[in-house]
Every structure is written in C-alpha cells, then in structure tokens.
Amino acid sequence: MALSFRAIDDLSSVDLPRQSHLLRGYTADKTIDRILNACNLKAAVEYHLKRLHRPNSSLTPDLIQAYVSQFYLHALQDSRSEASNFLKSALQLFVRQDDRNPILCYVLGFEVVTLLFSMSWHEHERLYYLQHNQEQFYGQYIKPIQVAHRLNEKIIPRDVDIFFARRTYFIQHPFLRPQQLKAIAIATFPAETVLKLGFDIIRHPRSFVFDYAAIFDEPEQQA
Numbered sequence: 034m035a036l037s038f039r040a041i042d043d044l045s046s047v048d049l050p051r052q053s054h055l056l057r058g059y060t061a062d063k064t065i066d067r068i069l070n071a072c073n074l075k076a077a078v079e080y081h082l083k084r085l086h087r088p089n090s091s092l093t094p095d096l097i098q099a100y101v102s103q104f105y106l107h108a109l110q111d112s113r114s115e116a117s118n119f120l121k122s123a124l125q126l127f128v129r130q131d132d133r134n135p136i137l138c139y140v141l142g143f144e145v146v147t148l149l150f151s152m153s154w155h156e157h158e159r160l161y162y163l164q165h166n167q168e169q170f171y172g173q174y175i176k177p178i179q180v181a182h183r184l185n186e187k188i189i190p191r192d193v194d195i196f197f198a199r200r201t202y203f204i205q206h207p208f209l210r211p212q213q214l215k216a217i218a219i220a221t222f223p224a225e226t227v228l229k230l231g232f233d234i235i236r237h238p239r240s241f242v243f244d245y246a247a248i249f250d251e252p253e254q255q256a
Contacts, residue, residue: 074137074138074235075092075137077235078092078137078138078140078141078231078235079091079092081141081234081235081238082141082144084243084245085144085145085148085243085245086245087144087148089140089144092137092140096140097136097137097140100136100139100140100143101136103143103215103219104135104136104139104224104228107219107223107224107227108223108224108225110219110224135228135232137231138228138231138232138235139224139227139228139231140231141230141231141234141235142226142227142228142229142230142231142232142234143218143227143231145230145231145234145241146174146178146218146221146222146227146230147214147215147218149174149175149178150178150181150182150207150209150214150217150218150221151206151207151209151214152206152248153188153203153204153205153206153207154179154182154188154202154203154204154205155203155204156248156249157175157178157179159247159248160175160243160248161175163242163243163244163247163248164241164242165239165240165242170241173226174230177221177222178221181217181220181221182207185217187207187208187209188202188205188207189202190202
C-alpha cells in the first residue's frame with residue numbers, strides 16, 4: 034500500500050496511535066523502494082554519512098522505514114507551532130517520482146544533529162572554526178545543543194571563570210543512550226530545521242565543512 038494524497042488526508046483524521054499504524058502500512062514496499070531507488074540522492078547521502086563516520090552510513094529498507102515513522106512523529110510534534118502544513122507538504126513529497134523526496138535529506142540532517150550532540154564542547158569549537166559562516170553555524174546548531182546539554186544536565190559548566198576548572202567540562206563527552214539522544218535531538222530542533230540541514234549539505238557541500246581528523250584526532254587539552 035503506497036502513500037497517496039488520499040492517505041495523507043486519512044492520516045490527519047485519526048488519533049496518533051492509529052496514525053503511526055497507518056503510516057507503517059502506507060510507507061511499506063513500493064514507497065520505501067522508490068526512496069531507495071532515487072539513486073543520485075541516495076548516493077549523495079551515503080557519501081556524506083561515510084565521510085562523517087556515521088554508523089548508519091548504509092541506507093537499508095529497515096533504516097528508511099524507521100526514519101519515515103520518526104520524521105512523521107517529529108513533524109507532528111512541531112504542529113503546536115503551526116508546522117502541520119509543513120508536515121502535510123513534506124508527506125505529499127513522498128509520492129513524487131523524482132529525486133526530491135525529503136526523507137533522505139532528513140536522514141542526513143538528523144545524523145548530523147546526533148553527531149553534534151555526541152561531541153564535546155572542545156570538539157564543537159574545532160568544528161566551529163572550520164565553518165565559512167561561523168556565527169550563523171554557532172547560533173543555529175552549536176548554541177541550541179549546548180543549551181540542551183545544560184538543561185538536561187549532560188554537561189554542567191562549573192567555575193567557568195577559572196581556566197583549569199573550565200577545561201574539565203569543556204572536554205567532557207555527554208553520555209546519552211541511543212533513545213535519549215534521539216529524544217533530545219527531536220526536542221531541540223524542529224523537523225523542518227533537520228530537513229533543511231540535510232538538504233543544504235547535499236545542495237551546497239561547503240555549507241557544512243567537516244574534517245574528522247582535525248576535530249577528533251587532535252589530543253584534547255587536559256585539565
């Protein structure tokens with residue numbers, strides 16, 4: 034059963050548990066196959082996932098199915114801020130017969146966001162200095178993530194005016210179990226932001242400059 038424009042309207046008319054069940058049915062088989070057969074886009078996303086050293090660098094049917102359901106629930110959560118029209122528009126794109134299907138862009142965007150959430154603030158600093166538009170990148174991504182780290186007590190700055198104390202938390206990696214990581218990422222960034230991030234990286238690769246060795250292989254400064 035493929036996702037259709039009628040199916041999109043059906044999804045909006047039932048309660049959330051039923052919506053999740055219907056979505057799994059609508060996105061099975063042909064829809065997932067069509068997403069994976071968008072060869073140019075699939076290849077581009079897998080290329081970026083590999084250069085980011087992400088564990089989910091191979092786009093399998095099971096991974097896409099999980100991300101379709103996650104994307105729907107993520108965008109539905111944003112409906113409190115008038116994002117319901119975005120959700121409907123994005124779901125409508127699932128029936129397109131071209132490479133502009135949004136789910137692969139969402140996969141890439143979400144993998145980048147979860148990567149950033151797993152990094153230390155020192156690694157954030159190294160990544161920040163690689164970017165062409167540093168202040169924009171900081172405001173859009175690094176600052177919200179560091180605020181979320183504080184609010185969720187994953188990284189707690191202590192004695193920030195004392196250099197050596199500062200380094201203790203600055204090099205700390207947040208401990209987040211997979212489900213916690215997914216939940217905090219969804220709570221911090223709207224689905225539309227995640228989708229746009231993935232799209233921008235594919236369309237303009239220099240919009241997100243990433244050098245694994247420069248960020249992770251340099252020794253951390255110890256307290």
